[in-house]
Amino acid sequence: MQIVKYQFQQHGDNRGQLVSLEECVDIPFKIKRVYYMYDTAGGVSRGFHAHKTLEQILICIHGSCKILLDNGAEKKVVYLEKPYEGLYVPNNMWREMYDFSEDAVLMCLASEVYNESDYIRNYEEFLMFLEEQEKKA
Ligand code: TYD
Numbered sequence: 001m002q003i004v005k006y007q008f009q010q011h012g013d014n015r016g017q018l019v020s021l022e023e024c025v026d027i028p029f030k031i032k033r034v035y036y037m038y039d040t041a042g043g044v045s046r047g048f049h050a051h052k053t054l055e056q057i058l059i060c061i062h063g064s065c066k067i068l069l070d071n072g073a074e075k076k077v078v079y080l081e082k083p084y085e086g087l088y089v090p091n092n093m094w095r096e097m098y099d100f101s102e103d104a105v106l107m108c109l110a111s112e113v114y115n116e117s118d119y120i121r122n123y124e125e126f127l128m129f130l131e132e133q134e135k136k137a
Contacts, residue, residue, distance in 0.1 A: 063104030
């Protein structure tokens with residue numbers, strides 16, 4: 001499994017840093033939704049789902065957290081701790097987010113508006129969905 005982690009351009013000077021993200025330039029899709037998680041309680045894991053079509057970029061703009069990515073055949077853990085790093089999460093990818101630092105703010109840029117029917121929240125269903133996709137290909 002190839003992990004795609006973007007290193008965004010930092011416009012830094014003696015006042016500090018600034019990162020600018022443009023859809024279809026720095027982000028590989030049109031951004032239809034932004035959401036973020038913060039005040040995550042200690043020991044909490046989130047996610048536990050995949051998406052049929054949604055693509056996302058995850059940026060831990062403050063603090064740190066870990067993201068487990070699972071394509072049904074392989075699992076990888078990515079540590080996010082830099083506000084200028086973005087993890088690309090394609091569709092058909094199971095994800096779990098955990099080990100949030102107390103101050104973590106995890107921002108997600110999404111290619112689609114919220115749509116519950118795009119979610120696969122059961123791991124067995126996720127594996128079955130992948131099998132169906134392979135048969136169709
Ligand atoms: P949920 O999907 O459970 O988050 P996670 O997978 O990270 O644990 O979402 C939590 C709640 O927020 C749930 O009631 C749905 C709602 N929600 C929205 O209304 N819009 C959104 O864009 C997202 C991501 C969630």
